[in-house]
Structures are given as structure tokens and as C-alpha cells.
Amino acid sequence: MELDIDDVSAGSSAEYPDRVSVMEGRLQLQENEITLLKSSLADALRRLRLHDQLIPLLKQQLIAGSGKGPEQDVFCRGAHPPHHHQEPPERGPPGPQWLHGEPEFSPPDPNLGRTSLHYPGGMEPPVEKLELDWVYGYRGRDCRANLYLLASGEAVYFIACVVVLYHINNRTQRHYSKHTDCVRCLTIHPDKVRVASGQTAGVDKDGKPLQPYVHIWDSSTLITLQQIGLGTFERGVGSVAFSFAVTFLCVIDDSNEHMLSVWDCAKGTNTNEAVFTVEFNPNDSTNIITCGKSHVYFWTLSAGSLTKKQGIFGKYKKPKFIQCFVFSLTGDVLTGDSEGNILTWGKSPGDVKTLGKGAKETFQIMxxxxxxxxxxxxxxxxxxxxxxxxxxxxxxxxRWSADLAPERECEVKDTCFGAVRCIADVDGEELLVGTTRNAILRGTFSDGFVAIVQGHVDEMWGLATHPSQDVFLTCGHDRLVCVWNTEEHKLDWCTTLEEYGLCADFCPNGAVVSVGLSTGRWLVLDLQTKDIVSDYTDGNEQLSVMRYSTDGSFLAVGSHDNFIYIYNVTESGRRYSRYGKCNGHSSFITHLDWSKDGKYIMSNSGDYEILYWDIAGGCKLLRNRYESKDREWASYTCVLGFHVMGVWLEGSDGTDINALCRSHNERMVAVADDFCKVHLFQYPCPKPKAPNHSYEGHGSHVTNVRFTHCDSHVLSMGGKDTCILQWRVKRGGTGDSGGDRLHSSSSTSTSSPEP
Known part of the structure; x- marks a missing residue:
């Protein structure tokens, strides 16, 4: 840069040295950045050449039986991930390995002209493991006949991929977790010990279909006795039923043909109507009943084949759906339909006048x-x-008498529970009632009903854990905000909002919690009173992340309008004033974390970008990310970053991980992925293909994951499966690293209050 000295006035001559020094400093900074970029490019090219040279050597070593490759130095790949409109490098590691943020640089060596990269941490999985501790929720919104009482005093029901055995008096849970996708139907054997459960079809992480099947298992030992139907059913299993003769299991799949099959006596035959449920006649195991859309079929099993007769409605109006049926003690079939009627069916001799001589008996409404x-x-x-x-x-x-005279009735008065989906008899007086809004109620006609199991009824995304108590909060598309107790395994309280919540965070003092909504609005709730103490709006797009600084003096609000809004927090989290706005991301904000000193923020966005911000300096973007290399972060929930590079699988597209969370002791990272799994990594895990423990149980993408305040448990939430799983952290355990979920957990709480 040249300066014309003649243009400099005498009055400004005194300022000249200062201006020159400032310009020289800026020029030096630019030269340093250019040097870093050149060294990064040179290192990337060097590694690509080295990679091409090593492939033949590695192949030779593998053939020779050697499992080790030559040691090699690792250098930084680049200083900045690409924006969404850029393409990844043509050569080099696929997926998020080029998406990650700033590596931890060592000081540049002027003699080498390159920057070395040192990997902290080892390549070992964490010594800690997870085991399923508690399952929150019940699937009643779209499933029938899914609540039974076992001889052990346990209620058996399902949600996501887990069948829950919940002892209603001892308040303990056990879990049958051998299914690979969502369980859709359930039945128990007349001996009240054996259980059959059928699942839906699914896909693996590569998009390949996973076939549905039925498990028959022992409820006392949780041992699988038989797996049937693999490769036979399509889409899923819609209904199952045991015969009373112990010999047969009847299955209806969810294909267009709604195939009815009897195992192990018949290959199966087809019905062409939507079928809701199936049962064997308790007095005759060769007689099977199915019902569904405007039909009742009476099947006869003989010599390995099935024949059917359709129930005749005659003078009665044919209902749109027949939802359920039972067998009376006299052998009649009683059906419940969409018109609100109970129909009694019986056998009638064939009508000779209509059907002619030799007419066979028919099944008609009596x-x-x-x-x-x-x-x-x-x-x-x-x-x-x-x-x-x-x-x-x-x-x-x-309640109806044996001759169908009404005796008693009661109403599920709280509309938040929904309609009656399923009823299980406990002792003739006490009942268990499953509802359409995913709750299980317990009670009697005289005393009424209280909820013993509750859950969300729509997709969930917001999850936050209390900073000092065994409490966590969830929110989702059902507009519910729920506060749960991890120690007592119950719902403390819930409230319904005007819009649905997507994110939340507790103030460090634990007295209030902020919830971000779908409209750009966010609320602050008092944890004790449930009152809204503050109400603000930032933009008109959904909010995706709320995060308090460590001392609670700031709140950062990440929005889909690409901005991070910063607020001053006063009055113990009850009053907020706008401090500033972080403007620099080119896509919506997905995750953010505060530094331990509360002065800086690290953030991720939808275009796989990681940026650093100086909040104390006025919400300025830190363009020299080298300055953040040694910064300590109070939390680590950003899915893109050098310290968590290893959580990404090779070939990932950047959306395969929805959330992660570092433990408070900074030893572990829990990861929620898009393939129904929860993973546990060692922290830090910057090396590619980091070893980990993986756990199944969810039936849809896992949207969020968090450690409790003392790192004793991990909480994970599914999206569409509306399921919350609580995992116990086993330190130094010797259990199955894949997560054997056959675990019993106890609780001493009383029945949860109605929300």
C-alpha cells in the first residue's frame, strides 16, 4: 500500500505514525490468515496424495494379515466449513468430516509453513454404558387392544419399540426390547404369562426395508420363545390373537390384502377389507372372528385351510366400522361399532326360501x-x-349386565386424556383404562380415575434438564409443556400453550424455564406456579434453541430467521431486556453453547456452519476462529465441532445427527441420531469412526438427548413415536455394550396428578 505524503497536511503529521502502525498491523493479520489458508490447502493436498499412496500398501498389509497401517501425521483440513450453496470437496472424506468447525490448532511453525493438529482423547469407547431405566408414555392414539393385566399384577402395553411391563402396585417397570421397529399390536395367552407382540416394517440407516414379524415371549423371564412371520408379512402386523387350545396364533398383517394367517397350522388366506382385530372363539379353537370396515367374518379352520362366512346385517343398518368384539359366556359374539351400538350375533339356519335347498347356517344379528x-x-x-x-x-x-341391561356408568371427565381406547379388568371393580391421548388411568366407578401413565401425543423436540434437581421438561407439537421427575418416574405437571414448543432451557437458578415456540414467541414459566412470568417475540419464524449463560445473566435465543437474539436477564430470570443480536449465519440456527466465562457463544446453523461470537464485545462475529481454539465451553450441544467430529459416520449427509450433549463431568457425549438410536461416546471424540455404545428402543428419529444434572441418567425423546426413554448410566459396568434393556427399575411415588 502506497501513501502520497504531499496529501498529508501538517496538522495531521502527528497522527501519521499511529495510522501507519495500525495499517501495518492489519496487513500483518491479513498475511497471517493467508498463510494459514495456504498451509491448510497444502496439507489437504498432501494428505490426499498420501491417501492415494497408502491404499495399495494397506491392501497388501491386509492380505498379509497385518492389521496395522503406517503411522501418519494429521493436519488441519481447513478453516471453515462450506455454506449450503457450496459443494463439498471433490476428493476427501465424505459427509460431515468436511462440515466440522474449527479444529484445535497448535501454534503455526514458520519453518514448516503449516499448522499441526493434535487429537486429544483416545480411540476407546467410554467405560460408562447405558441401560434402560424407565419408559414414559403409552401408545393409545392409533392402536387398539393394547393394554392387558398379567397374572404377575403387571400391566403390559407398548410404546415405540418397547413393550412395558408395569407393576401397578409396586410401581416398577420391566421392558421387553427385542423388536427392531414400532410395536403395533399385542395379546396375551389365556395362561396370562405368554405374550405375542407384532411390529411394523421399517428401514435401516441405508434405506433398506426391514421386514415385520411377531415375537412370542415369556413375560416372567422376558425370554423370546419364538419369532414367526419373518418374510411373510408386509408393512406391519395389525392384530394378533392366541387360541385357547394353546396351539394356534392368528395374525393379520397391514398389507393391502390384509392377509389372515394361523400359525403353525395354515399358510394363510386373504381378506380384502380393512381389518381391525381378530380373536379365537374361547370354546372352539377352530373358529376365528375378524371385524373391520363394514364387516364381520366368521372363519373356520379345518385341515390346514380357512373358510369364511360373512355376518349378515339384514334389517339393521350396516355401520361404517366395527371396532371391537368379545365372546359372551353363552358363546354369542358381541360387537361394538361406529354407530354407538352393541350388536349380538348368533347362528341361524339357512333360509331355504331365499337360498334354496341345502342352504347352510348363517351368522345374523340377534x-x-x-x-x-x-x-x-x-x-x-x-x-x-x-x-x-x-x-x-x-x-x-x-357396565352392562349379562343380558345387556345398563348397571353403572362413569365418564373420563378430563378432556386432556381423550376418549376410552381400551379397558383391562383388575379385580372386577378396579379397572385400567387406556385412552386415545396416550394415558393409562386407574380407578373404579365409585372413586373415579387417576392417571398412572401419561405421555405426549405428537412429535416432540424440546428437552431440558434441571440444573440441580431430578427434573426435566419436554415440549412438542401437541402444545403440551410437561415437567417430569426422574427419581419418582412421574409427571409433576403439564400445561397447554397456544402454540407448540420446540426448545427449552432452565435458568441456572432452577426457578424458571424458558420455552421457545413455533411462531418466534418465547415464554418464561415459573417452575412452581406454572405461571407465565415473561412473554416476548423475536421475528416471526420458529425458535430452535434457548440457552442461558452459566451465571444466568444472559439468554441466547436461536431462530429460524438466521439470528441469535441476546437478552440481559434480571430479577432471578423473571425480567429480560434486549442486549444485542448476532447477525452472520446464512441459514437457520440449530444449536449453540456458551463459554464458561459467559462472554462467547459457539453456534451451528442449517448449512453446517460453525461460528463464534464475542457477546461481551457487542455480539460481534469472531472472524479469526484461531482465537477460540483453547476456549472452554460450559456445555457442548453443538453437533458440529472439532471435539465431536468422531460422532459422525462416514457418508453422513449432515442431518443424520439431530442432537448431542456432553456430560457435566466432560467424560461422555450422548448422541441422538436419525435412525432411532442413542449413542454414547467418550469426550472428546475428534477422530473419525470413534468407537461407541449404541442403544435401540425408539421407533422414530431421536430428536433430543440430555444428561441429568448429576450425570446419573440420560434422557432421550423420539419424534413421531412420542416416547421418552430414561437410561441409567452404568459406570464401569460389564453389561452388553449394545444395551440389553431387560432391566427392572423401581419407584416409590404415588399416582401422578391430573394435569
Whole structure:
């Protein structure tokens, strides 16, 4: 740069040395950055050449039986990940290995002209492992006949890929977790020990289909007795039923043909209508009943083949759906339909006048009983011959005598529980009621019902753990904000918002929690009173991350409008004032973390970008990311960063990991991926292909994961499966690294209050 001395006035001559020194300093900084970029490019090219040279050598060593390759130095790949409109390098590691943020640089060596990169940490999986401790939730919104009581006193039901055995008096859980995708149906054997559960089809991480099947297992030992139907069913298994003769299992799949098969006696035959449920006649195991869309079929099993007869509605209006049925003590079939009626079916001799000589017997309606306003969702036969029915629209439970005279009724008054989906008899008086809004109620006609199991009913994304208590918060598309207790395994309270929540964070004092909503609005709730103490709006797009600084003096709000809004926090988290705005990302904000001193922020965005911000200096973007190489972070939830490079699988596209969380002791990283799995890595894990422990249980993409305040548990939430899994951290355990989830966990809490 040249300066014309003649243009410099005498009055400014005194300032000249200062201006020159400033310009020289800027020029030096630019030269340093250029040097770093050149060295990075040279190192990348060197490694590519070395990679091409090593491939033949490695192949030779593998052939020769050697498992070790030559040692090689590792150098930085680049100073900045590409934006969403840029393409990844044509050569080099695929996926997020080029997406990661700033590596930890050592000081540049002027003699080498390059920057060395040192990997902290080893290549070992963490000594800690996870074991399934508790399952929050129940799938009642779209499944039928999915709640039973075992001889052990345990209620058996399912959610996601887990079948839960919940002892209703001892408040303990055990888990059958051998399914590879969402469980969709369940039945218990007449001996009340054996259980059959069927799952839906799925896909693996490569998009290849996983076939559905049925497991038959022992509820006392949780040992799988038989796996049937692999390669036979399509889409999933819709309904299963045991025969009373112990010999047969009847299965209906979810294909277009709704194939009915009896195992192990028949290959199967087809029905062409939507089928809801199937049962064997308790008095005759060669007789099978199915019902569904406008039909009831009576099947006969003989010599390995099935024949069917359709129930005749005659003078009665044919309902749109027949939802459920039971067998009376006299052998009649009672069905509940979408018109609110209970129909009694029986055998009638063939009508010779209509069908001619040789007409065979038919199954016709003997009686129609008006039961509910809206659909009859479930029927339950009691031991003495009395009948229970559950309604959809009216949410009523009615007890009927053996001759179908109404005796007693009650209503599930709290609308947040939804309609009656399923009823299980406990002792003739006490009942378990599964509802359409994913709750299980316990009670009697006299005393009413309270919830013993509750859950979300729509996709969940927001998860936050309390800084000092065994408490966590969840929020989702159902507009519910729920606060749970990890020690007592219950819902403390929940409230319904006007919009759905997507993110949350507790203030470090633990008294309030902030929740980000889908409209750019965010609320601050008092943890004790549930009152909204603050209400603000930033932009008009959804918020994706809320994060307090370590001392609680700042709150950072990450939005889909590409900005991070910074607020001053006063009055113990009850008052907020805008401090500044971080402007520099070219896509929506996904994750962010504060430094331990509360002065800086690290953030990720939807275009796989990682940026650093000087908050104390006025929310300025730090363009020289080298300055952040040794900065300590109070939390680590950013999925892109040097310290967590190893969590990404080779070939990942950048969306395969939805969330991660470093433990408070900075020894572990829990990862939520897009393939229904939770992973546990050692921290830091910067090396590619870092070893880890993987755990299954969710039935959809895992949207979030968090450690509890003392690192005793990991919490993970599924998206569409509406399931929250609580994993116990086993330090130095010797269990299966793949996560054997056959574990019993106890709780001493009382019934959870109604929200």
C-alpha cells in the first residue's frame, strides 16, 4: 500500500505514525490468515496424495494379515466449513468430516509453513454404558387392544419399540426390547404369562426395508420363545390373537390384502377389507372372528385351510366400522361399532326360501343395543358375565349386565386424556383404562380415575434438564409443556400453550424455564406456579434453541430467521431486556453453547456452519476462529465441532445427527441420531469412526438427548413415536455394550396428578 505524503497536511503529521502502525498491523493479520489458508490447502493436498499412496500398501498389509497401517501425521483440513450453496470437496472424506468447525490448532511453525493438529482423547469407547431405566408414555392414539393385566399384577402395553411391563402396585417397570421397529399390536395367552407382540416394517440407516414379524415371549423371564412371520408379512402386523387350545396364533398383517394367517397350522388366506382385530372363539379353537370396515367374518379352520362366512346385517343398518368384539359366556359374539351400538350375533339356519335347498347356517344379528354417543371403541367381558364398554365421543365407561341391561356408568371427565381406547379388568371393580391421548388411568366407578401413565401425543423436540434437581421438561407439537421427575418416574405437571414448543432451557437458578415456540414467541414459566412470568417475540419464524449463560445473566435465543437474539436477564430470570443480536449465519440456527466465562457463544446453523461470537464485545462475529481454539465451553450441544467430529459416520449427509450433549463431568457425549438410536461416546471424540455404545428402543428419529444434572441418567425423546426413554448410566459396568434393556427399575411415588 502506497501513501502520497504531499496529501498529508501538517496538522495531521502527528497522527501519521499511529495510522501507519495500525495499517501495518492489519496487513500483518491479513498475511497471517493467508498463510494459514495456504498451509491448510497444502496439507489437504498432501494428505490426499498420501491417501492415494497408502491404499495399495494397506491392501497388501491386509492380505498379509497385518492389521496395522503406517503411522501418519494429521493436519488441519481447513478453516471453515462450506455454506449450503457450496459443494463439498471433490476428493476427501465424505459427509460431515468436511462440515466440522474449527479444529484445535497448535501454534503455526514458520519453518514448516503449516499448522499441526493434535487429537486429544483416545480411540476407546467410554467405560460408562447405558441401560434402560424407565419408559414414559403409552401408545393409545392409533392402536387398539393394547393394554392387558398379567397374572404377575403387571400391566403390559407398548410404546415405540418397547413393550412395558408395569407393576401397578409396586410401581416398577420391566421392558421387553427385542423388536427392531414400532410395536403395533399385542395379546396375551389365556395362561396370562405368554405374550405375542407384532411390529411394523421399517428401514435401516441405508434405506433398506426391514421386514415385520411377531415375537412370542415369556413375560416372567422376558425370554423370546419364538419369532414367526419373518418374510411373510408386509408393512406391519395389525392384530394378533392366541387360541385357547394353546396351539394356534392368528395374525393379520397391514398389507393391502390384509392377509389372515394361523400359525403353525395354515399358510394363510386373504381378506380384502380393512381389518381391525381378530380373536379365537374361547370354546372352539377352530373358529376365528375378524371385524373391520363394514364387516364381520366368521372363519373356520379345518385341515390346514380357512373358510369364511360373512355376518349378515339384514334389517339393521350396516355401520361404517366395527371396532371391537368379545365372546359372551353363552358363546354369542358381541360387537361394538361406529354407530354407538352393541350388536349380538348368533347362528341361524339357512333360509331355504331365499337360498334354496341345502342352504347352510348363517351368522345374523340377534339383537341391537344402543350404547354410546359415537363409536364403541372397546368391549371387555368380566368373569361373571358382565360387560364393559368404552365410548369415543362421549368418553363414557358403561357396565352392562349379562343380558345387556345398563348397571353403572362413569365418564373420563378430563378432556386432556381423550376418549376410552381400551379397558383391562383388575379385580372386577378396579379397572385400567387406556385412552386415545396416550394415558393409562386407574380407578373404579365409585372413586373415579387417576392417571398412572401419561405421555405426549405428537412429535416432540424440546428437552431440558434441571440444573440441580431430578427434573426435566419436554415440549412438542401437541402444545403440551410437561415437567417430569426422574427419581419418582412421574409427571409433576403439564400445561397447554397456544402454540407448540420446540426448545427449552432452565435458568441456572432452577426457578424458571424458558420455552421457545413455533411462531418466534418465547415464554418464561415459573417452575412452581406454572405461571407465565415473561412473554416476548423475536421475528416471526420458529425458535430452535434457548440457552442461558452459566451465571444466568444472559439468554441466547436461536431462530429460524438466521439470528441469535441476546437478552440481559434480571430479577432471578423473571425480567429480560434486549442486549444485542448476532447477525452472520446464512441459514437457520440449530444449536449453540456458551463459554464458561459467559462472554462467547459457539453456534451451528442449517448449512453446517460453525461460528463464534464475542457477546461481551457487542455480539460481534469472531472472524479469526484461531482465537477460540483453547476456549472452554460450559456445555457442548453443538453437533458440529472439532471435539465431536468422531460422532459422525462416514457418508453422513449432515442431518443424520439431530442432537448431542456432553456430560457435566466432560467424560461422555450422548448422541441422538436419525435412525432411532442413542449413542454414547467418550469426550472428546475428534477422530473419525470413534468407537461407541449404541442403544435401540425408539421407533422414530431421536430428536433430543440430555444428561441429568448429576450425570446419573440420560434422557432421550423420539419424534413421531412420542416416547421418552430414561437410561441409567452404568459406570464401569460389564453389561452388553449394545444395551440389553431387560432391566427392572423401581419407584416409590404415588399416582401422578391430573394435569
Amino acid at each position: 339383537r341391537q343395543t344402543r350404547a354410546h354417543d359415537g363409536s364403541v371403541f372397546t368391549l371387555c367381558m368380566l368373569q361373571g358375565g358382565a360387560l364393559l364398554s368404552g365410548g369415543g365421543k362421549d368418553r363414557k365407561i358403561i
